[in-house]
């Protein structure tokens with residue numbers, strides 16, 4: 001399956017959840033996967049290379065960093081990859097090369113937060129994805145929730161986003177999530193992401209054969 005992690009809004013947690021979900025799928029669900037880092041910032045590739053020097057273990061997965069302009073030609077070979085492919089995208093939607101990515105996606109995972117600016121971007125993102133791919137399931141992942149904050153627009157936001165896909169259980173704001181690496185999941189990070197990831201896996205990943 002092609003699992004695309006996107007939102008046109010920057011800094012919502014796309015890269016964080018690309019890494020954490022990958023670690024979770026390998027460590028907890030014993031799945032094989034490949035990460036495709038399509039962000040020009042090379043966030044995942046750089047982190048993965050650093051962690052590879054720090055840890056003695058074998059890596060959980062390989063990371064392939066590609067320029068968005070190379071994506072159309074690479075899709076031909078992605079069929080040979082064992083397991084799921086996790087795509088980490090840059091925070092934009094206005095690049096023509098992204099059209100292929102969204103058309104080939106089997107699942108779009110969209111981290112967001114309950115502030116007005118992020119919501120507006122997320123809604124536009126959802127409209128564009130739906131326009132490009134009528135069928136692809138979209139899961140909205142509420143991220144970085146703080147216990148002390150009363151998110152007044154939450155009900156309204158969930159209602160509007162529900163027209164495009166499902167809302168996953170919330171992931172809270174945790175230092176342990178900021179301290180992530182490409183080899184493990186800390187107990188505290190695991191607690192924060194478990195409900196959301198188990199929801200995504202049981203709704204969209206369990207019943208499908210790998211790399212359909």
Ligand SMILES: Nc1ncnc2c1ncn2[C@@H]1O[C@H](COP(=O)(O)OP(=O)(O)OP(=O)(O)O)[C@@H](O)[C@H]1O
Nearest residue numbers: 010011012013014015016091144172173174177178
């Ligand atoms: N649940 C969380 N708890 C605490 N910090 C978080 C959480 N999710 C993300 N962050 C932090 O938010 C910042 C932005 O996250 P990240 O880089 O994953 O976003 P992004 O959407 O990939 O950004 P960009 O658009 O620049 O690619 C990082 O410092 C990350 O550690």
Ligand SMILES: [Mg+2]
Nearest residue numbers: 014015039043
């Ligand atoms: Mg990123």
